[in-house]
Amino acid sequence: MRISFFLLGFFAIFFFVKRAELLDTGQELFFPKELYQKITNFSQFQIGKWNNIILKDEAQALKLCRELRDNHRELISKIMCEPQLSEFSPVVQSWLSDQFANFPAPTPNEFVSSAQMEVAKLSLLMGPESQNILALMQMDPLNHKDFLWSKLQGLMNEKFHWKNGLLTHKEDGTIIIPFQFTFKPDEIKKTKEFEKILTSYQASLVGVHEGHLSNREAIENDLSSIGLISALMIILFLGVVSFLKMFKLIKLILPTALGICVSFFITWLVFGKVHGITLSFGTGIIGLAIDYGFHYVFSKDKKLAGKSNFYALLTTLAVFVIFFFSSIPLIRQMMFFSILGLVCSYIFSRWLLVDDHISVDFDFTLRKNKWHALPILAAIVGIFHLIFFKVDTSITRFNFTPPHIKEAQGWFFSQVKTEKVFFKTYQPEDLLQIEADAQMGKSSAIRSENVFSYVPSLAKQKENLQSWTNFNQKRVKLSEVEQKVFAPFLAQLKQVAPDQVLDLRHPPEYLGHLATGEMVANLWFTKGPEQEKFLQENVKGVESLVDIFINFTKLLTREIALFMPITLIAIWGLLYLKYKSLKQSLICLIPFLFSLGLYGLFHRYFHFPLSFMSLLGLFLIYGLSVDYGIFSTDYFTNTEQSLEHESSLNLGLLVNWISGLIGFIPLLWCQHPILSDLGLVLIVGMLGIFYATFYIVPALFLLRSKA
DSSP, X not given: OTHHHHHHHHHHHHHHHHHTTOEEOSSGGGSOHHHHHHHHHHHTSGGGXXXXXXXXXXXXXXXXXXXXXXXXXXXXXXXXXXXXXXXXXXXXHHHHHTHHHHSOOOOHHHHHHHHHHHHHXXXXXXXXXXXXXXXXXXXXXXXXXXXXXXXHHHTSOTTEEEETTEEEETTTOOEEEEEEESSOTTOHHHHHHHHHHHHTTTOEEESHHXXXXXXXXXXXXXXXXXXXXXXXXXXXXXHHHHHHTOGGGGGGHHHHHHHHHHHHHHHHHHHSSEEHHHHHHHHHHHGGGHHHHHHHHHOSOHHHHHHHHHHHHHHHHHHHHHHTTXXXXXXXXXXXXXXXXHHHHHHHHHHHSTTOOOOOOSOOOOOOOGGGGTTHHHHHHHHHHHHTSOOBOOGGGGOOOOHHHHHHHHHHHHTSXXXXXXXXXXXXXXXXXXXXXXXXXXXXXXXXXXXXXXXXXXXXXXXXXXXHHTOOGGGOOOOHHHHHHTHHHHHHHTTOOTTOOOOTTSOOGGGTTTBOSSOXXXXXXXXXXXXXXXXXXXXXXXXXXXXXXXXXXXHHHHHHHHHHHHXXXXXXHHHHHHHOOHHHHHHHTHHHHHHHXXXXXXXXXXXXXXXXXXXXXHHHHHHHHHHHHHHHHHHHTOSSOOHHHHHHHHHXXXXXXXXXXXXXXGGGGOOSHHHHHHHHHHHHHHHHHHHIIIIXXXXXXXXXXXX
16 A cells, blocks of 8 residues: 555564664755755854744743743753843953954043043942952953943844843733753754743744754654554555455565665665655655556456556656756655665566466446546646646745744744845955955945954054053053952953954854854845845845745746656657557546646635645656556557456556555645645545546547547
8 A cells, every 4th residue: 555555564674764863854955955055054153043932921931031040051051031241241251352452542541531430330239240240340441341232232123122131022012032052953852851841831932943843843743643544554454455355465565565675775875864754755655666566466468567567667757757856855865765666666566476366256347428527627627727826835835833833933033124134154264355345235334244343454453452552551540449440451451462353263252143263254134125236246145045045946946847848748758659649648648637637626725735845746646647547548449358357457446546545645644744735635636546547538438439
């Protein structure tokens, strides 16, 4: 039964590879390598590492904040609620360590005046944070930290404000708690542990860690569901076989199971790991090869059956070979797995079933009526609906978001500023180019965030350092108290050297959101197409995450436009090569055309999805349905027709169809859009194949014979 058949002998291997971690459940294969690398590069910066907790109740938010601080420090490194200076003192300290390069030396009088004002503030220091504040003030007699505070305040969304220590939406009162984890997104067990903490507070997690967790869990749950449902289908199948006393059918399991094992092993050798979606999808597709076994054992004319099977295999493979050239690594792996499995299963079927035959001793012919072809008209309406409907190629169809997260996630992204974010990454050594591109944004009034938003140019840094080197401490008349208070600053001043300019290979903490040590980022926030055009024309290599995903959508659209005609022509060409007749070739396509129209009607009236994966499913139905068309056409064009032959054909096709339907049914229980979109198409397609094969095709041959 497609996926069900193989699992009987494959369960042991399945659980072994799952425990041995040979299965991949990550998201890396979902996107072209270049796109995934850009997303990964962006996520390595501090700005890409923030996650957010969304909740409504202020009391609950404060309680959660304190629990995370007091009891779960091993999970979080930074948290923005009831801000404590101790959490940000490393940032401020790194800022004050660079103040000699960032600011010029004042006059002695200016220095003394500022120092006196800072000492006067000491009388206001109270509470548990006073020691941390004192440590920073001792390094900052000129109050340079105010510049840093103003820069950080400018990064905050104007729709929010601080209320009782919480970042609160000004209108609806929703609270956001930004924070950073101490672990990477792929450590999903820790993310799961963190989500359990949020459950009792009715809070939602939004961010890259949640995305990894949701997709991994969806894939793993889908694998478990498919395994369980398939096991039930196997029991049902064995019961039917026992009832019909056709025990030879059990032998058909062997070629399919062998094909899947060989395919899994070779795919693992080539790719290193087999993705869970590949295993879920590919095993069901490889099960298509059991059609050839059914047709072979139910047919007396082995030569005719062998020829029909061979062309059925070629038409099915045509779809997989063409889609193997997709730019999406997951699609390529799925196609590779399926091609290998189909070919191996076909070869094993020819080898193991060459002497097997199941005779049909009862009448299994169906009544033929020309009116059975009438539903083709409804299918034509469905086909035209699909032709004029835009395919959903958005990236959300490759991503699973749990229902309890969707609302919070939708609200969060709706609050993002209307500005479009562009970025460009550099090597740390490219400081002059970083500076030149940063100046380009300033000259065009485009708001930007870059290294030089915090530090002056290299030339200015050297000038500032020289001014501090020439600064004469002896002319600065500080009181004894002031000298003691600012002793750390005065000690550091003695160590200032003219060459202590910024080194982005070792970025300071306050530039952590823009520099990693291996890469440096410039950010621009454009308003309107004019600023976008100016930036793209004047800063080479600048990109926007929004545009990257839009380009991914365009890429999918181009692939659809390219693969569609190639697939249609390739399969049509194979059919014409076999029959040398346009009419017979067209009749072989009737099961597909009817299935296509039927899905169009389901899409129109039941709002079924039409995504890139849906189209892939339709093409798979194309390759699969042609098998049924070939088997039926070969029978009805055969001069030696008989009731026994027709009964054998119908029973073989019916068992094929039932096994296919049962094999694809588990996909309906899948959560991940990639599998659920495929499942809906394949199930509706199988329904269309059934009616077209058993009613429309015979009706067309009946009309043809009367003509």
